[in-house]
Structure formats: structure tokens, C-alpha cells
Amino acid sequence: MTPIPIFYTSNFQRLKAAEVHYIFYKMIEITLPDGSVRKYESGVNSLDVAKSISEGLARKIIAAKVDGEIWDATRPLTKDASVQLLSFQDDGGKYAFWHSSAHLLAEAIEALYPGVKFAIGPPIENGFYYDIDLPEGKTIGLKELEALEKKMIELARQKNPYIRKEISKADAIAYFQEKGDEYKLELLEDLEDGTITFYEQGGFTDLCRGPHIPNTGLIKAVKLLNVAGAYWRGDESRQTLTRIYGITFPKAKELKQYLAMLEEAKKRDHRKLGAELELFMFSEKVGMGLPIWLPKGAALRDRLQDFLKQEQMRRGYQLVATPHIGHKNLYVTSGHYEKYGEDSFQPINTPKEGEEFMLKPMNCPHHCEIFAHKPHSYKELPIRLAEFGTVYRYEQSGELHGLSRVRSFTQDDGHIFCTPDQLKTEFLNVLDLTMMVFRKMGFTDFTAQISLRDPEKPEKYIGSKENWEAAEKAIIEATQEVGLPTVTELGEAAFYGPKLDFMVKDALGRSWQLGTIQVDYNLPERFQLEYVGADNQKHRPVMIHRAPFGSLERFISVLIEHTAGKFPLWLMPEQYAILPVSDRFGDYATKVQQELAAADIRGYVDNRNETLGRKIRDTELKRIPIMLILGEKEAEEGSISVRIQGVEDGDKGSMPVADFIAFFQELLAKEG
Structure with a gap:
């Protein structure tokens, strides 16, 4: 065959002789995302492929994904390949x-x-x-x-x-x-x-x-x-x-x-709003990256935890609690210490020479020990453990950012120990839980990233090829079964198993990585976890790691920015503010507050010596969703004047307290 010179620039402009690539004339097959296959001469580039489809398409193409790797649109293709044409709208x-x-x-x-x-x-x-x-x-x-x-x-x-x-x-x-x-x-x-x-x-x-x-x-x-x-x-x-x-x-x-x-x-920056709404703070004396939850923030955090605890218990989880520290040998056994070393583990000095404890950087080894503390039969599986476990990782000071990147954070961690036959069903159940959590919080636009191992770098991972293939297959099949939109990334798996990371879009269209689900055959192997099967033989369980929130700190930071501090009514630390028009109505305001508290409705009385206009403005800045205004008419009639923030027909007029309680319950019901 005669070599054909191919000039490789963005528009086939002439290059110096040293830059000429010679490629033997042959035909190659290009497979497009829709499954169609087109034949071209070797040396064609992705931009030429786009032009062969339509000039309009070619004008939009700026790069290409060739066999899963992003390439220049002008780089020659010399063998059969799968090609996805990329515009600026693609990642x-x-x-x-x-x-x-x-x-x-x-x-x-x-x-x-x-x-x-x-x-x-x-x-x-x-x-x-x-x-x-x-x-x-x-x-x-x-x-x-x-x-x-x-x-x-x-x-x-x-x-x-x-x-x-x-x-x-x-x-x-x-x-x-x-x-x-x-x-x-x-x-x-x-x-x-x-x-x-x-x-x-x-x-x-x-x-x-x-x-x-x-x-x-x-x-x-x-x-x-x-x-x-x-x-x-x-x-x-x-x-x-x-x-x-x-x-x-x-x-x-x-x-x-x-x-x-x-x-x-x-305007929505969670650091700014967190201070204005008195949710959390940081102290140099306490230490960088160590958040302190103020009363309102702690109430918000507790309600998130209570919501997920109740949902988990309904789904058969058992709540556990583990220490904030662990012996070094625990993390050596799990493999985390070898993989992460000083990046994650902070030693704790003890009076005993040679004794090595670490601040807990993850909960999973502790949960493995819980499973291992007594024998198990296949009839007990699946065993679902859950914990709001606080962990510690030493992030570089320059990487710290409000609640979204901290050194101390609480994971809504759960670990499921199941048989291989139960794996798919359990994974689907966790998928359902995670998506329910997002929708409850108002996140309706999300995709998931399937993170697989890089087959070219086996040294990055632990465990057998067979176990990895089984774990990856379970994730892929489960996401396909529920029709969840996914993207796949090679090399992004955890060292012990593949994972599914949820990418959630906020109200401004920004994507955030929140919840995660991981399939793990390897930690049960390293901890020698066993159950007795129906054949009366010992078997290894499969382990699912899952955290729908990811971490409370990061989740709350995203939630603040997504809602601009206007949280769902059920989640608000303070759901209403009572605004007496003068001091004369302070006693009536207290009586109303007590009636609402008895109905489990949270709020406060603004009894400052300020004008009603000032009280209303301050209440709006605090993002309090409901204002209850009390004057002489309301005190005489035993009623309250109701105003809802952020809606066109927000002025609901005057109503008895009992009617407001019923109205409030209707608002909660609409949130699901």
C-alpha cells in the first residue's frame, strides 16, 4: 500500500514536513452513540465525521469522546472506534x-x-x-x-x-x-x-x-x-x-x-446565610474546619436526622453508635490505612508507649466489627446497620470551605450485610431510599455517576477480579432497572469496590455530589466476616455502603444555597413569628404561642420595642415562613392575622387559632 500523508491541524492547514503523519490507506468503522456504524478512510478526524452527518452539527462540535477518552476533534482516527461528538453543552x-x-x-x-x-x-x-x-x-x-x-x-x-x-x-x-x-x-x-x-x-x-x-x-x-x-x-x-x-x-x-x-x-452563599440565620459558626480557638452548630442549626440538623432515622427504621435498619476513635490495627485490617495513610488518619497520643489510636476517619470498619461480634445464619440476613457517625479527616487549610469542606463531619452512614442473592434487591431498596430523600428535600433534578475501577491500574484496588465484576454488574443492572440516568467513569471507584454517586442540581443549575452507594466484596474478606448458609457451610456476606445525605455538613450547605435559606416548612427551626403590634398584647401572644407549641408548631414571639414594620422586615430577613400579627381586634376575637412569605396570595386574613392549626397541617401535607 502507498502511504497517504495526513496533515494534522484543526482545519488541515499545511504543516512542516516533520509534522506530517503517514497513515496507510485503509477503511475504519466508527460507531456512534445511537449504535449506527459508518466507514471512513483511516486518518479521518471527529470533526470530519460530524461534517459527514451535517454541516450544522459540525459547527457545534468542539471535541470528541473516543472509546471513552476525550480527544481533540481534529485528532486522526486510525482504527475502529466508538465516537461521541461533543459540543459545549456536554461535560x-x-x-x-x-x-x-x-x-x-x-x-x-x-x-x-x-x-x-x-x-x-x-x-x-x-x-x-x-x-x-x-x-x-x-x-x-x-x-x-x-x-x-x-x-x-x-x-x-x-x-x-x-x-x-x-x-x-x-x-x-x-x-x-x-x-x-x-x-x-x-x-x-x-x-x-x-x-x-x-x-x-x-x-x-x-x-x-x-x-x-x-x-x-x-x-x-x-x-x-x-x-x-x-x-x-x-x-x-x-x-x-x-x-x-x-x-x-x-x-x-x-x-x-x-x-x-x-x-x-x-446572595445564597451558605457561609453568609449560615451566619445571618444563626445556624452555625467557626472558632479559631476551636480549630479551622471544625463547625459549631448554634441552637437553630442544631434543630435543623436534628430534624434531618430524625426524618432519616424514622425512614430507616421503617425499612428495617438497626441503629448503632461507635466511638470517635479506633485502634490503628482496625484501619490496617480494613486497608484504609495503607491507601490513605497520613492524608486521613490523625493519631491520638496515649500514656501507654507504643499504643496507637486514631481519630475515626470512616465508620465502615467499626460496623464490620459489629457484624463480626457474633455468629450469623443466612436466615438473619440482610442485616442493615445505620449510624450518624462523626468522622475526622485533616483537609488542607486552603481547601476548607464553610460546611462543604470541613475536618469534622457527620455521615448518615449505613452498611448492609447480605447474601449475594440478596444484593440486587438491597441495592434497589437503597436506590429508592436515596431518591426519596432527595425529592423530600426538593431536589428533583439529579443523575448518578457509576464509578468503576480502572482495568489498567489494578494496583489501586483490593480484591479479586471476579468480585469486582460481580459488584459492578449489580450496580449497572439496578440503575437500568429503575431507569436512573447515569454516566460511567473509569478509575473513580473506591479502592474496595465500585460506587454510585448522586449528582444533584440546585436551583441555580449547579451540580453537587451528595449521596453515595457502594458495593463491597472486599471488606468482608479482610475482616473474615461469615454467615452459615442453607447448606450449613460458612459463606462471606456482601457489604453495601450507603449514605443518602453523604454528610450532614455538606448536605446542609447545599440545601441552604438551593433554598436560599427558605427551607421546607417541616424542616424550618422556626416555622412562625408572632408579631404583637404593641406591648399591650404580649400576654395574648404568649397564650397563642403555647397553643401552637401544644400542636407541635415551632416559633417565637417578637416582643421587642420596635414598630410593626421593622418586625416584619426582620422576620423576612430571617426567612421565617409565617408571620402571625396580633393587635386589638385579634386579642378581642381570640384570632390571629396570618401572612405567608414568598407567595402572591400570602395575606390569609384573620382566623381563629384552631383554624390556623388546621391550615398549617394542610401546608405540611402538601410538602409530602
Whole structure:
């Protein structure tokens, strides 16, 4: 066969001879997501595939997923493959778009700050950042970001292609030695020859695996959001770098919408609302990342726990409690200590030499010991254990963020020990519980991520291949049976088993990882857990780990921002405020409060010496859903004037207290 030259750039522009790839002429089969198969000449790229379907589709495509891996849309396909075409609306498309934008930012920085050194510039959930080491005497603050934005737009309009080049390690080292960029040289130390690629756009070249969009012209709208400090490789003993955060979009209106969402998000920030609503606090004397629940927050937290406890007991769970510490040997047996080591485990000093206890970073080894403390028959299974167990993990100080990233948190942890035959039914039951919890809290838009092991890295996991395959099959079949929308990610499994993580969208369209379910054949093996089967022989149970909330702290942080502090009525720490128009009606207000308390309706009397208007405004700021206004008429008639916040027909007029109690119960019933 005669080799055909394929010129690899975003639009097949001519390259230097050294950049020409020769591929023997042959036909390959491309399988699309709908199952259809199309034949193309080897060397075709995903953008060409899109064009063969329609020009309109091709205009939207910025990347592709090839056999599960995100690729440049312009990268040649040389063998049969499954291809998913990605637009900006797809997560993989956003990944490539924002990765490319990080390179565009770096090009702009290098143009305005010659001599700058570059560390890393990854895409993140919303946008991207780049860590840089500026020349001596140079700084970048919020004022300088505007000039960088203008430079990025100027460079984007040049429509320079992102060109992928495979390069030897020796040549890569030589390039960055000449440039004097020690950060890239350190990154190269971890890479093997034959696996290294450069990407080039315009006058900028970077060490990068990709993927990238076809050209810079697709980037139409730019906003640099913040400047922060960051340690090189997260090591507090290393160089402090400048981190610049940004976000980009293919349309200006999308940026405008995003910035409006950011403004709304600031108003909903759970740290701000948590302080205003007096839910929780932090104290430097207590320690960073250790939340303290104030009375109203503790009431909210207790109601969440009570709700789930009752639901779990209805479903056959048994409640347990385990210590806040454990002996090191417990976590050595489970395998957690080997896998996580100092990242998760904090030792506790005791007077006895050689004795090693740890703050509890997870509950599952303790629950394994509960199962192991006595013999079990197959007739007892499944055994469902549940605990609101507080655990401790030492997060880096720079990663702490309100309640969503803390060092002490309480998991709504549950562990089910069952026979292999019971696994699917139990998994379906846990799925039902988790989805019921989300809907009860007002989360109606959620998907699930199936996290499987990476078959290329078996050293990351414990247990046999057969057990892993059985566990993965159980998760996949259960989600298919209930029609749950899922995405699958290789390499994201826990070290002991695959898992199902729920991604919940809040009122602003942001996704949060909350509940999780995991299937585990391996911890029962490590703890030598057994039950006697119908054959009178000993067998290993299968273990399901599950936490519908995930952690109370993180769940509450998301719930605060989702509801803007206007929680469901059943969950509100204070469901009403009684507002007497003057001190003369204080005794009547107290009498009404006592009647409502007897009906299990929670609230308070605002007996401050303030005007009614001021009391109403303050009640609204506290997000109290119901205001009960008392004046002379109400006191004479034995009634209350009812006003509901946040609804058009909120003024319900005057009614007897007994009628209000019935009305309140109707409101609760509507919440389900």
C-alpha cells in the first residue's frame, strides 16, 4: 500500500514536513452513540465525521469522546472506534473548551509579563485556572485582570489552531531548560518517553496531554474572576504561586447569564446565610474546619436526622453508635490505612508507649466489627446497620470551605450485610431510599455517576477480579432497572469496590455530589466476616455502603444555597413569628404561642420595642415562613392575622387559632 500523508491541524492547514503523519490507506468503522456504524478512510478526524452527518452539527462540535477518552476533534482516527461528538453543552466539551482557555490565558500572560514561569493550568468544574510564577517585582491583582482579558480576546480572534505534537522526553527537557521553566521540568520527571505531547497555539507552547478545541476563535467571551495564592503541588513548604481563575464561553450571552448566576450565588452563599440565620459558626480557638452548630442549626440538623432515622427504621435498619476513635490495627485490617495513610488518619497520643489510636476517619470498619461480634445464619440476613457517625479527616487549610469542606463531619452512614442473592434487591431498596430523600428535600433534578475501577491500574484496588465484576454488574443492572440516568467513569471507584454517586442540581443549575452507594466484596474478606448458609457451610456476606445525605455538613450547605435559606416548612427551626403590634398584647401572644407549641408548631414571639414594620422586615430577613400579627381586634376575637412569605396570595386574613392549626397541617401535607 502507498502511504497517504495526513496533515494534522484543526482545519488541515499545511504543516512542516516533520509534522506530517503517514497513515496507510485503509477503511475504519466508527460507531456512534445511537449504535449506527459508518466507514471512513483511516486518518479521518471527529470533526470530519460530524461534517459527514451535517454541516450544522459540525459547527457545534468542539471535541470528541473516543472509546471513552476525550480527544481533540481534529485528532486522526486510525482504527475502529466508538465516537461521541461533543459540543459545549456536554461535560467533555466544556472540559476541552476550558482547558484550551487556560492555554489562551497563559499565552496572554506571557505576552504581558515576559519571563513568567508556568506551573499547571487545568480546567475545573466551572472554568479554569493557571498557576504562575511572575518575574521578580511583578504582581497581578484584580486591576490587572482587565488587561489580561482584553489580551485573551485579541489572541482568540486570531483563530490560531491548537496543534498537538508528540515529542521525545529529551527534546521536551531541552525546550524547557532553554526557556528556564523549572516547574515544567519537574513535571517531566514523572513522565515516560513516548507519552509526552506539546500543544501549540499562536506563539505559545505548553506541555500538555490535551484535549483542546480546534482553534482559539471559538472562545468569544472571557471573564477572569479572581487571583489567589497557591503552593506548588499543594505543598506548604514549596514556592507560593499566583493562581488566576477564569471562565469563558462560546457566546457572550452565556457569560452574561453566568455572571448573573454568580451574583445570585453570592446572595445564597451558605457561609453568609449560615451566619445571618444563626445556624452555625467557626472558632479559631476551636480549630479551622471544625463547625459549631448554634441552637437553630442544631434543630435543623436534628430534624434531618430524625426524618432519616424514622425512614430507616421503617425499612428495617438497626441503629448503632461507635466511638470517635479506633485502634490503628482496625484501619490496617480494613486497608484504609495503607491507601490513605497520613492524608486521613490523625493519631491520638496515649500514656501507654507504643499504643496507637486514631481519630475515626470512616465508620465502615467499626460496623464490620459489629457484624463480626457474633455468629450469623443466612436466615438473619440482610442485616442493615445505620449510624450518624462523626468522622475526622485533616483537609488542607486552603481547601476548607464553610460546611462543604470541613475536618469534622457527620455521615448518615449505613452498611448492609447480605447474601449475594440478596444484593440486587438491597441495592434497589437503597436506590429508592436515596431518591426519596432527595425529592423530600426538593431536589428533583439529579443523575448518578457509576464509578468503576480502572482495568489498567489494578494496583489501586483490593480484591479479586471476579468480585469486582460481580459488584459492578449489580450496580449497572439496578440503575437500568429503575431507569436512573447515569454516566460511567473509569478509575473513580473506591479502592474496595465500585460506587454510585448522586449528582444533584440546585436551583441555580449547579451540580453537587451528595449521596453515595457502594458495593463491597472486599471488606468482608479482610475482616473474615461469615454467615452459615442453607447448606450449613460458612459463606462471606456482601457489604453495601450507603449514605443518602453523604454528610450532614455538606448536605446542609447545599440545601441552604438551593433554598436560599427558605427551607421546607417541616424542616424550618422556626416555622412562625408572632408579631404583637404593641406591648399591650404580649400576654395574648404568649397564650397563642403555647397553643401552637401544644400542636407541635415551632416559633417565637417578637416582643421587642420596635414598630410593626421593622418586625416584619426582620422576620423576612430571617426567612421565617409565617408571620402571625396580633393587635386589638385579634386579642378581642381570640384570632390571629396570618401572612405567608414568598407567595402572591400570602395575606390569609384573620382566623381563629384552631383554624390556623388546621391550615398549617394542610401546608405540611402538601410538602409530602
